[in-house]
Amino acid sequence: MKIICIGRNYTDHIKELQNEKPTDPVIFIKPDSSVLKNGHDFYIPDFSNDVHYEVEVLVKISKVGKFIEPKFAHKYYSEIGLGIDFTARDLQSQLKEKGLPWEKAKGFDGASVVGKWVSKDTLPAVDNLNFQLTKNGEVVQNANTSLMLWKVDELISYISTYFTLKIGDIIFTGTPAGVGKVAPEDKLQGFLEDKKMFSIKVK
Numbered sequence: 001m002k003i004i005c006i007g008r009n010y011t012d013h014i015k016e017l018q019n020e021k022p023t024d025p026v027i028f029i030k031p032d033s034s035v036l037k038n039g040h041d042f043y044i045p046d047f048s049n050d051v052h053y054e055v056e057v058l059v060k061i062s063k064v065g066k067f068i069e070p071k072f073a074h075k076y077y078s079e080i081g082l083g084i085d086f087t088a089r090d091l092q093s094q095l096k097e098k099g100l101p102w103e104k105a106k107g108f109d110g111a112s113v114v115g116k117w118v119s120k121d122t123l124p125a126v127d128n129l130n131f132q133l134t135k136n137g138e139v140v141q142n143a144n145t146s147l148m149l150w151k152v153d154e155l156i157s158y159i160s161t162y163f164t165l166k167i168g169d170i171i172f173t174g175t176p177a178g179v180g181k182v183a184p185e186d187k188l189q190g191f192l193e194d195k196k197m198f199s200i201k202v203k
C-alpha cells in the first residue's frame with residue numbers, strides 16, 4: 001500500500017506558507033509505516049520542535065488503474081476518509097531550502113493519521129464535502145472540498161499518469177488554511193460532514 005499526498009491544493013494554505021501557486025499538482029509519497037490508526041497516540045518525534053497538523057480528505061483506491069481519465073476516475077474509489085498529514089515543519093523548511101526531498105519531514109512513523117472510512121454513497125458529492133479539525137475542542141481548520149485547486153477526479157487522473165494505483169492505496173488530497181503546531185496532551189478530532197472520523201491524543 002502506498003500513500004500519495006497532494007501539496008498546495010488549497011489557495012488559502014498556499015498563501016499561509018508563502019508558497020507559489022503550482023502549475024501542476026505537487027505530489028509526494030509516504031511509506032505505509034507512517035500510518036497512525038484512529039485512536040492511537042501520536043508521539044512528537046525527537047528530531048522536530050515544530051510538528052504541524054494538516055487535516056485532509058482521504059480517498060481509498062478500490063480498483064487497479066493506470067492512465068485513468070478524469071471522467072472515469074469515480075469508478076476507482078468507493079470510500080472517503082479524513083486524516084492528518086503530520087509535518088515536521090522545521091525539518092521540512094531546512095530540506096526545502098536545500099532543494100532536498102521532504103520524506104523525513106512527512107514520512108516518519110505516525111505521520112499519517114488515517115481515520116474511519118465511509119461509503120461515498122452516504123455523503124454529499126465528493127467535491128462538496130465539509131470537513132473540520134478541532135484541537136482541544138476548538139475548531140482550527142474548517143473547509144470544503146469545493147475549494148480544492150484540483151478536484152479528486154482530476155487528482156486521480158494526474159497521479160495515475162505516473163504511478164499505477166492499486167487497491168488500498170490512499171490519496172491525501174491536501175490541506176486548507178489553519179495548520180498549526182501540536183503540543184503534548186493536545187487532542188485532535190476530525191469531522192467529515194456530521195461524522196466524527198478520528199480522535200488522536202498527542203504525546
Ligand code: ZN
Pocket residue numbers: 005006007054056085172174175
Ligand atoms: Zn499535506
